[in-house]
Amino acid sequence: MPNDQTSDLGAFEGLSPEEVRTILSGTSTVRLAPGDLLFLQGDPADRFFLLKQGWLKVTQVTADGQKLIVRIVHPGEFFGFAPALQRDEYPGSCEAIVDSVALVWPRNRWKAVLGAAPSVTLSIVQAIGRKLDEAHVRLREMTTEEAARRVANLLLRLWSEAGESALDTDGGIELPYPLTRQDIADMSGNTLHTVSRIMAAWETQGVLGRGRRKVVIADLDALKQLAGFDD
């Protein structure tokens, strides 16, 4: 189950130097410290990105101030591709969780990148399609499953996405970036309080490790049980 993501950087593998040059032409690099905002919901969508290092979170805020973390961006993934969809505003905000480095294209380079090589086109479409698939799975979870199960599923998904970068500590498997209970609530569609209660219970049961701004999975199989596999 871990590591089942195809790195989008892999999209550039097997390309001729010529093609890579085409793709990378016009790019620049941006460095971010934790908490830095790369773009804000409503900003003009004049750039799109690929994350080289680090982790980011993409959030959406409702009119009445409710927040949802739409996704965690992992190294190798495209993000902020609103320009590619002919949107002129970013639908969400993007914030660095840790020190990060991203590749930046101006929006008018989209056509060229997409058309650089058939294999690139194909893997970009696949990447977006996978995100769509994932969004539908989450949608189903959010509407049909109860709080605890949603949290369990979220943690499993984050672990799976982290793949190799998940840290093997003494207490179990640790996600390679910090997350608060509030973050987890915003990702799983719960309140901070509900998540705290749920996770505190799992800590005493030994399913999770204890830690501030940390997620440590102590008993993977137990967590899968809680997520609703089998039982």
Added chain:
Amino acid sequence: MPNDQTSDLGAFEGLSPEEVRTILSGTSTVRLAPGDLLFLQGDPADRFFLLKQGWLKVTQVTADGQKLIVRIVHPGEFFGFAPALQRDEYPGSCEAIVDSVALVWPRNRWKAVLGAAPSVTLSIVQAIGRKLDEAHVRLREMTTEEAARRVANLLLRLWSEAGESALDTDGGIELPYPLTRQDIADMSGNTLHTVSRIMAAWETQGVLGRGRRKVVIADLDALKQLAGFDD
């Protein structure tokens, strides 16, 4: 707000006859009656489709039998493109709501269709991207908004997607295909009962028209209010 979708059939506009021939080569046509199932969740994903006429619903079922309607497919849209994402099974089932006609490609034609012309590539990517965007909006709604608001937003979205095909009746605007309260529940993440109560209330308030398996929007502005625009 209505009609803001770009028809995917439009994707084939402005193409040379040569290119159109490439795209359509190897296709067949399938006709469906209401209730007919085109493919089932778990079926081998060996074909992908474009809806020419009618309306379909795509559903996903959880292990424990809970149902979610993932989307309504409108004329001109691609659907069942799991093969394009290198999936070998369809993640959901597809059922005709009314008499419908769809264009069918075998899965191995995907690369050729995608690469037929730059403008086709671009608009396919845009179409999938828009779906992703929409899924994120729904995700946010489902998790942060309460039942009535979710229903209001759903109805507005369906009206918007229907665009020109929405019927102008005496009682208001009617969606061009039948939907049960159960369908609406499965789309908005509610139970049949909750939806019935909500909609019955709106009917007495004059926001909606009365009807079995029908959705009639009598007072669009009122519905927008209920959905959370303004106030």
Added chain:
DNA sequence: CGATTTTTTGATGAGTTTCAAATGATGTGG
């Protein structure tokens, strides 16, 4: 016209949010 499908409505209770407050960690500046 009886059978089936769809919708309505009431009563009850479980699960979550909300409100309120305390406790525990972390960092910082004097």
Added chain:
DNA sequence: CCACATCATTTGAAACTCATCAAAAAATCG
């Protein structure tokens, strides 16, 4: 390097939304 402010988490109690259970009414179809 400690005192203090800040941030993160925990916990309790009350309120509320919505799902569940149960049943009847209304519309449609063969």
